[in-house]
Amino acid sequence: xxxxxxxxxxxxxxxxxxxxxxxxxxxxxxxxxxxxxxxxxxxxxxxxxxxxxxxxxxxxxxxxxxxxxxxxxxxxxxxxxxxxxxxxxxxxxxxxxxxxxxxxxxxxxxxxxxxxxxxxxxxxxxxxxxxxxxxxxxxxxxxxxxxxxxxxxxxxxxxxxxxxxxxxxxxxxxxxxxxxxxxxxxxxxxxxxxxxxxxxxxxxxxxxxxxxxxxxxxxxxxxxxxxxxxxxxxxxxxxxxxxxxxxxxxxxxxxxxxxxxxxxxxxxxxxxxxxxxxxxxxxxxxxxxxxxxxxxxxxxxxxxxxxxxxxxxxxxxxxxxxxxxxxxx
Amino acid sequence: xxxxxxxxxxxxxxxxxxxxxxxxxxxxxxxxxxxxxxxxxxxxxxxxxxxxxxxxxxxxxxxxxxxxxxxxxxxxxxxxxxxxxxxxxxxxxxxxxxxxxxxxxxxxxxxxxxxxxxxxxxxxxxxxxxxxxxxxxxxxxxxxxxxxxxxxxxxxxxxxxxxxxxxxxxxxxxxxxxxxxxxxxxxxxxxxxxxxxxxxxxxxxxxxxxxxxxxxxxxxxxxxxxxxxxxxxxxxxxxxxxxxxxxxxxxxxxxxxxxxxxxxxxxxxxxxxxxxxxxxxxxxxxxxxxxxxxxxxxxxxxxxxxxxxxxxxxxxxxxxxxxxxxxxx
Numbered sequence: 001x002x003x004x005x006x007x008x009x010x011x012x013x014x015x016x017x018x019x020x021x022x023x024x025x026x027x028x029x030x031x032x033x034x035x036x037x038x039x040x041x042x043x044x045x046x047x048x049x050x051x052x053x054x055x056x057x058x059x060x061x062x063x064x065x066x067x068x069x070x071x072x073x074x075x076x077x078x079x080x081x082x083x084x085x086x087x088x089x090x091x092x093x094x095x096x097x098x099x100x101x102x103x104x105x106x107x108x109x110x111x112x113x114x115x116x117x118x119x120x121x122x123x124x125x126x127x128x129x130x131x132x133x134x135x136x137x138x139x140x141x142x143x144x145x146x147x148x149x150x151x152x153x154x155x156x157x158x159x160x161x162x163x164x165x166x167x168x169x170x171x172x173x174x175x176x177x178x179x180x181x182x183x184x185x186x187x188x189x190x191x192x193x194x195x196x197x198x199x200x201x202x203x204x205x206x207x208x209x210x211x212x213x214x215x216x217x218x219x220x221x222x223x224x225x226x227x228x229x230x231x232x233x234x235x236x237x238x239x240x241x242x243x244x245x246x247x248x249x250x251x252x253x254x255x256x257x258x259x260x261x262x263x264x265x266x267x268x269x270x271x272x273x274x275x276x277x278x279x280x281x282x283x284x285x286x287x288x289x290x291x292x293x294x295x296x297x298x299x300x301x302x303x304x305x306x307x308x309x310x311x312x313x314x315x316x317x318x319x320x321x322x323x324x325x326x327x328x329x
Numbered sequence: 330x331x332x333x334x335x336x337x338x339x340x341x342x343x344x345x346x347x348x349x350x351x352x353x354x355x356x357x358x359x360x361x362x363x364x365x366x367x368x369x370x371x372x373x374x375x376x377x378x379x380x381x382x383x384x385x386x387x388x389x390x391x392x393x394x395x396x397x398x399x400x401x402x403x404x405x406x407x408x409x410x411x412x413x414x415x416x417x418x419x420x421x422x423x424x425x426x427x428x429x430x431x432x433x434x435x436x437x438x439x440x441x442x443x444x445x446x447x448x449x450x451x452x453x454x455x456x457x458x459x460x461x462x463x464x465x466x467x468x469x470x471x472x473x474x475x476x477x478x479x480x481x482x483x484x485x486x487x488x489x490x491x492x493x494x495x496x497x498x499x500x501x502x503x504x505x506x507x508x509x510x511x512x513x514x515x516x517x518x519x520x521x522x523x524x525x526x527x528x529x530x531x532x533x534x535x536x537x538x539x540x541x542x543x544x545x546x547x548x549x550x551x552x553x554x555x556x557x558x559x560x561x562x563x564x565x566x567x568x569x570x571x572x573x574x575x576x577x578x579x580x581x582x583x584x585x586x587x588x589x590x591x592x593x594x595x596x597x598x599x600x601x602x603x604x605x606x607x608x609x610x611x612x613x614x615x616x617x618x619x620x621x622x623x624x625x626x627x628x629x630x631x632x633x634x635x636x637x638x639x640x641x642x643x644x645x646x647x648x649x650x651x652x653x654x655x656x657x658x
Contacts (some may be wrong), residue, residue, distance in 0.1 A: 007533055141477045142497070142531035148470045168471070176505075176533045202471035204336055204505045 001120040003127040007177045010089070010128045014178055017087040017125065018059050060085040063180035063207075065171060068092040068129075069109035069225035070118045073215035077184040078122040080212050084182060090119050091174050092129040097136070098166030100159045104310070109225055128178070135173060144168040144203070146195050149288045154301050155191050155312070158278050167192055168199045175205050183207050188214040188222050190299060190314045191288060214313070216242065222313045234307040240273030241302055244280075245315040248300050252317045257293045262300070262317070270304050278303035278310070285316060294319055330449040332456040336506045339418070339457045343507055346416040346454070347388045389414040392509035392536075394500060397421040397458075398438035398554035399447045402544035406513040407451040409541050413511060419448050420503050421458040426465070427495030429488045433639070438554055457507070464502060473497040473532070475524050478617045483630050484520050484641070487607050496521055497528045504534050512536050517543040517551045519628060519643045520617060543642070545571065551642045563636040569602030570631055573609075574644040577629050581646045586622045591629070591646070599633050607632035607639070614645060623648055 004010050062085030064077045074090075081088045092115060099105035112129060119127055143165050145151070151164040175183060185193045197209050215223045220242035221235070230238060244266040251262060259282040266280045284291055285299040294317050301314040333339050391410030395403050403419075410417045421444055428434035441458060448456055472494050474480070480493040504512060514522045526538050544552045549571035550564070559567060573595040580591060588611040595609045613620055614628040623646050630643040 011535075139527075140531050141475050141479060142528050143474045143476065144532070145472045145474060146470050147472065150470060173531075173533055176535070179535075198468075199471050202469050202502075203473070204502055206340075206505070206508075 001116070001124055001127065003116060003129055005128075005130055006134055007130070010126070010177055013126055014061060014087065014089070017061065058181075059087065060182070061087045061089060061178060061180040063089045063091065063174065063178050063183040064124075065091045065093075065174050065183060065185070067094045067108065067225065068115050069111055069228070070115045071215075071223045071225060071227070073186055073188065073223035075118060075122045076215045077186060077212050078119065078124055080210065081182065081184050082123040084210075085180075087125045088123060089126045089128055089178055089180065090124040091178075092127060093135060093170065093174070095135075095166055095170040096132055097169065098163050100163055107229065107308075109228055128174075135170065142169070144172045144199060146198050146202075150191070150198055151195050153191075153283065153288050153290075154279060154281055155303070158303055164192075164195050168195055171196050172199060172203065172205065175200070175207050180207050182210050184210045184212055186212050186214060188224070188313065190285075190301065194286070194288065220246070222311075224311060226309050226311065229309045230306060234309065237273045237275055238304075238306040238309075238311055240270050240275055241304060241311060241313045244269040244302065245300060245313060248317060249315055252294050253320050255320075257295065257319070259290075259292050259294060259298070262294070266300070266302065270302070275304040275306055278305065282317065330445070330453055330456065332445060332458055334457075334459055335463055336459070339455070339506055342455055343390060343416065343418070346390065387510075388416065389511070390416045390418060390507060390509040392418045392420065392503070392507050392512040393453075394420045394422075394503050394512065394514070396423045396437065396554065397444050398440055398557070399444045400544075400552045400554060400556070402515055402517065402552035404447060404451045405544045406515060406541050407448065407453055409539065410511065410513050411452040413539075414509075416454045417452060418455045418457060418507055418509065419453045420507075421456060422464060422499065422503070424464075424495055424499040425461055426498065427492050429492055436558065436637075438557055457503075464499065471498070473501045473528060475527050475531075479520070479527055480524050482520075482612065482617050482619075483608060483610060484632070487632055493521075493524050497524055500525050501528060501532065501534065504529070504536050509536050511539050513539045513541055515541050515543060517553070517642065519614075519630065523615070523617065549575070551640075553640060555638050555640065558638045559635060563638060566602045566604055567633075567635040567638075567640055569599050569604055570633060570640060570642045573598040573631065574629060574642060577646055578644055581623050582649050584649075586624065586648070588619075588621050588623060588627070591623070595629065595631065599631070604633040604635055607634065611646065 002013060004013055062081030064074065064081050066074050078088060078090060092112065094108050094110065096105055116127060145165050146168050152161065156164050185196060187193060193211055200207060200209055217223060219239055221227065221238055222242065247269060248262050248266055251265070256262060263280050263282055267277055270277050270280070281301050282291055282294065282298050283289060283301065285297055291298050296319055298317045299314055300317050303310065303312045331342060333342055391414030393403065393406045393410050407417060407419060421441065423434070423437050423439060425434055445456060474494050475497050481490065485493050514525060516522060522540055529536060529538055546552060548568055550556065550567055551571065576598060577591050577595055580594070585591060592609045592611055596606055599606050610630050611620055611623065611627050612618060612630065614626055620627050625648055627646045628643055629646050632639065632641045
């Protein structure tokens with residue numbers, strides 16, 4: 001596994017992985033025909049020499065963008081990428097432009113050596129870990145912005161419009177630097193996923209965006225790099241978040257349709273545990289517009305602070321039998 | 330020469346032109362990534378043994394983005410692209426989001442059949458002429474914005490911030506649709522060129538941006554699609570624009586350094602011809618910040634209306650002997 005710091009190094013490494021460097025041929029498939037005997041002799045099916053293996057299929061690149069401080073949630077994204085691609089790139093960049101609070105940025109955990117060992121163990125081929133000056137050199141002046149409810153509600157409202165500007169801009173840069181076939185995002189950051197999907201579709205970035213399930217600790221807490229900052233006591237209080245989500249799922253399963261009641265019940269659960277609620281919202285799972293009744297599916301999104309640590313989580317609320325949306329409870 | 334209407338058709342045609350189609354790679358992404366790595370500088374042509382085409386060098390794609398109503402200025406861009414590339418794509422899209430005035434948008438000339446004949450004659454291989462709904466489908470919500478003097482002065486101030494938002498967004502979409510090795514822009518739209526260069530560098534779009542000289546009619550008027558709307562009388566008055574530029578070039582050649590005097594003289598020339606001046610500005614040729622003295626080089630930019638027709642033009646003012654910037658005139 002290699003670690004590269006610049007976009008130029010990343011592109012060179014990926015060109016090699018894709019076979020463009022090794023065969024010196026422009027077309028991915030054409031190198032294979034000429035070098036079949038060579039790769040039979042070398043007998044190596046590794047990712048480097050494999051560029052000239054007798055495989056005419058395009059060599060796929062998968063990307064897992066992260067801010068480092070890797071945990072099992074990130075590793076589940078890496079495994080999803082590993083299963084579908086020839087080369088897996090993990091990016092580690094604590095993007096300053098998506099933090100609204102300097103203290104939150106400063107406190108964000110950084111542990112690159114440990115991250116590299118975890119990434120290598122999970123099958124990452126290449127880590128792209130740029131410095132801020134590589135991503136935002138002097139004179140940088142471009143912002144990619146997604147407008148509307150998708151970016152302006154929930155996290156956009158709580159953290160300010162600049163948050164998703166920062167996300168959309170950095171993700172567009174990371175995708176354009178590597179031009180991966182697929183990029184993998186966790187559903188814990190459901191709104192981020194929707195904003196990225198919208199941006200990628202709107203600009204026509206030729207990458208497939210793959211959503212992966214939220215990874216949870218056995219006690220139900222969604223895995224997050226911020227969890228390391230929880231004390232035993234605040235962590236125990238934070239469990240009210242998955243508990244509130246589960247209770248809402250159960251309530252909808254039992255026939256509750258009223259979003260206002262579901263929200264108030266979740267807020268009460270969080271407050272009882274001593275969490276400071278930032279928002280509890282039930283919204284359309286694609287547009288993020290507020291919904292008043294859970295007639296088919298809806299997204300329940302929570303942001304709350306346990307002590308100093310800001311946590312978010314969400315769940316899909318699914319009506320058990322949505323065949324009769326006009327039915328009254 | 331083919332005309333395509335959708336991004337999918339454009340990508341398929343370019344994948345074929347690049348030779349990726351022969352290898353049977355279906356994904357748009359893989360064709361695109363091939364181009365990305367090529368233009369990232371890995372294009373070291375190797376032996377070429379086994380390449381399906383006879384040519385191992387990457388097949389270069391050049392793009393000329395236009396709003397149609399082609400004239401000799403556009404054709405000079407096509408010729409520049411033709412000289413450096415294997416495949417030349419011309420795009421024709423009257424981008425509604427960069428017009429601040431509905432009347433200007435409605436009056437913008439559209440003549441696709443004539444454009445296609447001119448393009449074919451100049452050596453274009455492929456025209457991409459999408460409908461607005463292909464570029465901005467329902468739900469489109471993403472804007473690419475360049476901030477600062479580059480986008481906010483001159484045309485940005487006169488036409489509103491949305492103008493260069495529209496330009497940066499549509500150009501990023503066009504470049505990402507084709508991922509050309511090079512794209513060709515005219516220096517008549519000097520500020521547009523700088524905004525596009527900034528956006529391409531900031532996002533890391535793997536395309537080289539090539540500036541081409543302003544094309545002029547024999548009488549000096551900069552070629553523009555809007556010129557067809559000039560009457561004989563307004564056209565004659567519009568000649569004051571290149572005359573004002575020439576006079577400023579001569580004045581600086583003769584030792585004039587004072588930007589204020591140069592601006593006032595140009596404004597007087599335009600007013601005397603009955604033109605309605607929108608701005609006359611002397612600015613740094615890269616940052617577009619106002620300069621007060623022409624000590625090395627500066628950009629003189631003019632926007633004025635001849636009757637109903639809004640025209641822009643510019644020239645580089647170059648001090649004859651810039652070796653002694655402290656010298657007083």
